[in-house]
Structures are given as C-alpha cells and as structure tokens.
Amino acid sequence: MSKFDEIIRLSGYSRATVSRVINHSRHVSPEARAKILTIMKQLNYVPNRNAVSLSTGQTNQIGIVMASTNEIVLSFLNQFVDIAMDYGFQTIIYTTRGDKENELRAFEDLRSKRVDGLVIVTCVNEPRLLKAYCEYGPIVSWQRMGSDEIPSVAMDQAEGYRLALEHLVSKGYTRIANLFGRVESLNTRSRREAYEQFMRDHHLPVRTDWYRYSVFTPTDGEEALRELITGSELPQAVLCANDYVAIGIQSEANKQAISIPDQLAIVGFDDTELAHTLGITTIYNPIAEQATHAFYRLWAVLGKQQMGQEQQLPLEKLQYKLIARQTT
Amino acid sequence: MSKFDEIIRLSGYSRATVSRVINHSRHVSPEARAKILTIMKQLNYVPNRNAVSLSTGQTNQIGIVMASTNEIVLSFLNQFVDIAMDYGFQTIIYTTRGDKENELRAFEDLRSKRVDGLVIVTCVNEPRLLKAYCEYGPIVSWQRMGSDEIPSVAMDQAEGYRLALEHLVSKGYTRIANLFGRVESLNTRSRREAYEQFMRDHHLPVRTDWYRYSVFTPTDGEEALRELITGSELPQAVLCANDYVAIGIQSEANKQAISIPDQLAIVGFDDTELAHTLGITTIYNPIAEQATHAFYRLWAVLGKQQMGQEQQLPLEKLQYKLIARQTT
C-alpha cells in the first residue's frame, strides 16, 4: 500500500481531498488540511514524480542539446539551468558528440514525454527533420537554424563582427586574417559575409587566403598562427572565432617573438573573463541574456499549460559591444 | 485510446505480448513479433517514459549536484554525462548556488523517484543530514565528505601538493605562498597540512602569512598577487588552487613587471588545456577518470537493479603528475 493510500486511510478523507491538499487547492477545509498535513509529515511523504508526470502529462524537465559541454557554451548552460530552476524546471543535458543519432535521442525524448521542451545549443541534424518534433513540445535554438521552422534566440554575429572590423580599420589594421569555427555554420557564413562586405565597402583587400576553419580551442589558435607565419606575408590582425582561440594566438605570438599589437593585432569574441585577465580586445556577447531569452520562449508555451494562460516575458533587445584592450 | 491500446486492437494480441515485443523478450513467436513491430512502425509508436518509470520504479536519470557549472567542474561534468549516456542514463543538473535548501531539492528528488542516483560535485549540507537519503538510492561524491557515510571518488590532494612542493624546493624556491579555495573544504585542509608537514620536514619556513582563501578565478588570482606585493617581502613561488588562478597570477605578474620564474614561480593545479597553452607548470589531475569512477560506483548499484546481478567495473588507481613548464 502506497503512502498516498496510507494517508487516505489514516485521515479518513478521500483520495481527491488528499490530492487537493498536496496541490495547495483552496477548496479544502482548514481542519481537513491540517489533519492531512500532519499525517503527511508523520509518514515523511513525498509525491512520486513519475506518477505525477504520468497523470499530468508534464515532467517539468527541459532538455538542452549540444555537441559537448565545453567552455564556449558554459555560460549559456549555466544561465539556462539557473533561470529554468527559478521557474520550477530541471535541465537534462544531451551531449551528442556531433552524432546525428545521439542527437535524435533528445528529440525522441520529447516525443516520449521525458522532457517538456528542448533547447538546442548546437545541432547537426537538418531543420527539416527536426521540425517534425515541434508538435510534441516547444523547441528553441541558440544556434541559428537557417529555416524559420525552429525559432532561434541567436543574434546575427555579423553585427559584432562589423564592430571588430571598424575598430581594426580605425586603428590602421587593414590586412586581416579570419579564424572561423564550423565551416558550414550560419555564424561562420555571417561573419565571412560581414568581413567581405566591409572590406569591399572600404576598398580594402579581401584576404580569403587567410581564412581558416574549425578553429575552436587555444591549441587550434596556436596551430593556426604557426601555420600563418609560414606564408610569405604576415597579417596585421587576426579576428578569432572566440576568446579561447585568441588566447592561443596571443600565446603563440609571444613564443614567436611577434610583438602585439604592433606586428599583430588580435580580436577575440564573447568577452569571457579570461579575455579581461589577458587583456584581449574582444566583442562582448550577451550570452547569458540569450539563455534567458531561450527559456522565456519555452515558458511562453509551457507556462500556458501550467498557469492556464499565455505567459509573455519581456525580450529586451540585445547588442554586441566592442571591448578594446591591449591586443589592438 | 492510447497508441498502446491501438496496437493491441490492431494486432489482435494481448497487452502482455505487445509489452514483450517492446522489451525484446525472447518468449514471443516470430509472427507475433513481426506483426506487432509493423503496426508499431505504422503508428509511429514510442513508449511513454513516465509510464515506464512509474511501473518499473526506475527513471534512468542521475542527478549531478554542484554550486554552479563553471570551468573547474566542466571536465568532470562532461565526462560524467558521456559515460552515463553510454550506460543508458541521462544526467540532470542541480545547481545550488551554494544554497542549502536548493541543494536539498536534489536529494528530495531522489526520494520522489525523479532520479535513480546522485553525484555530488560540491555540496554545502552536512554529511549527517545527507546520509539519510542514502536509503533512497546510491549517492557518490567527488568532493571529499569527511565522514565515510557518503562514498567519495576523490583523491587526496595532499599527494599532488607534495609533488608541487618537491618540484619547487628542488628548484630552489623555498619561500612559498599558498592560494587556497574554500576555507572549510577538506581539500584545502589537505593541501595546507601537506604544505606545513613538507616544510617542517625540510626545515623550511611555514609562511602562514602568505595563506589566502577563496581564490578561485583568474580575477581572484590577480587581486591576490596585487595584495601580496604590498607586503614587505615577495614570495619566491605561488601554489595556486587551480590553473585559472595561476593564469591570473601570471597575467598580473606581467603587468607588474615581475619576472617569471626568476622573481616568482607559479604552479597551478588540474592541468587544463590553458595551462598547456600558457606554459604554466601544474599538477595533472585525472578529473575525467574520477568522473568515470563516480559513475561506476553508481552503476555497481543501479546495474544490479537493471541487469539482475552485481556489476563490478574496474576502478584503476589514479595518480597525480607534475607537469613542469615555463613558470618554474
């Protein structure tokens, strides 16, 4: 006999009344509430959440999908978990290692009612395929998805990139190398197009020979610089995929006795704490705010189911900012 | 009518047989299996995991408890999520922000059958209090818990600390400052005792005036060094709570024109990728392996429930290693 039935038996009240007390319904007499609460304490009762989820159809769990938990997505993850918790939701991590089948398991978990909604941080499956899962629960993406089938809270990184370019050119750096992340990602495309457009507009050389892809980590940055200096000409500045890459460039430049910023300027991306510490010029990226927005988007749907009405939370307009430091 | 009942109706078989097919039981005729599988495909059926969990009493979810998701715990988290997934378990993050009540919610979720087990990365509640939850499911800790009531996969950091001290002294650094993490943590106590014991054994000065606490981040490290140089005497070496603190020290030393390692030697802890990039001497800490061990400990219990027999996975002996680089 479950503790629930035990409470029913000991209190003399019915299943419904006990349930009402548990769920803080107002339609319960003070005496009934008091008596039932007392017995609940005595029995050290806690509701079985699987039973609750089965009955209500909600789990109060949200899945977060990413290739791996790394430094780049850390602040997004941290903020999302926190804000979700504030609203009574737990967060399940789905690390896919870039594998499509692994990734699909997260979406299958939406179908199988394991999670109420999903946040995509990074994903490798086609939006077309993923769209089919939208009927099972709200899905929102941080990564830009190309199609509008899955809503995204991403900002157009072209704006941030232009800030960096304006800064560099205003300082006299015109021969610029670009270290990108994923080749096929929309962010990479945005950045590349912003670069090419900006350079053309200012009648400056577009150095596609200084494009490098799949540069994510400090080690990647080091290798990229070692490889760049083998060329006949050294760029005046390097635009990095993120701050960690910039750290690698900075470190390798020191080893190679390349003076910064005289011989080589460096601009990072995201404005992490380390960029501050190491004096790296970078683009402030409101990542935590985007995580908040991501949850708000989900809450717009999940809150309605929970509170019985439309839940609209304020989505403030977010902006990049240039943070000038010692590497430019 | 649920899809399950739909399958029963369309196939003509009973609830039990359908369930057997879903769970790959061998006691099903090939014809029955084929027919039921076909219908399952047609209906695009997936089991409701809440119903499964309610019925079996297992969720295949493990909670991971920590103050916040930060760089320090990142590799542990990442590895744990991965290994758990390999064994069919999902990971729920509980960030407590150091709040005892928040933290207790994770343990209550063990009682309420939301998770099958818990991993404690950091925790603030008393082991005494937490011990009461052990009856509801396996709990294992990364952080050392003092009492043996909750098993821990932590290594005694004193060993790693001694490696650092031997290295420093062998290089002639004898006036050593210590930057610790949490004041009351067992790791801090281990390190402090290791330092004091080592210095006494070698008839060297124990500089308790150079103890600093709650130093976690690069910024903390910078501040610590700024504060240390206001003293009458500068230490010859700094032992840091982790690599990020070491980065802060290194950066601030550069700003202050303090030559490294001539005027000041630096030793980090953990051997993160950035320590490699920035040439920081550090202690290699097998964090990922400890995460693996943590899961294996849980699996020893959860696997038994799942596979019907004791599951013993190999726990290899782990060791710290000194990684000498340019800061010593």
Added chain:
DNA sequence: TTGTACGCGTTATCAC
C-alpha cells in the same frame, strides 16, 4: 467542501 470513479501508459504475475 467532499467523495466517486476513472484515466494516465506501461510492467509484472500469474495462470494456461
């Protein structure tokens, strides 16, 4: 305000 009866979707224990 309270109680009845049923539903949620699946597993498990018996029989046969």
Added chain:
DNA sequence: GTGATAACGCGTACAA
C-alpha cells in the same frame, strides 16, 4: 508462447 488481471501512484471530471 500467450493472455487476463492487477499493480504503479497520482490527478481530475463529475456528481453530491
């Protein structure tokens, strides 16, 4: 190999 039937623990119309 197959099939009734009873759990699993709780929410909730609906009626009283």
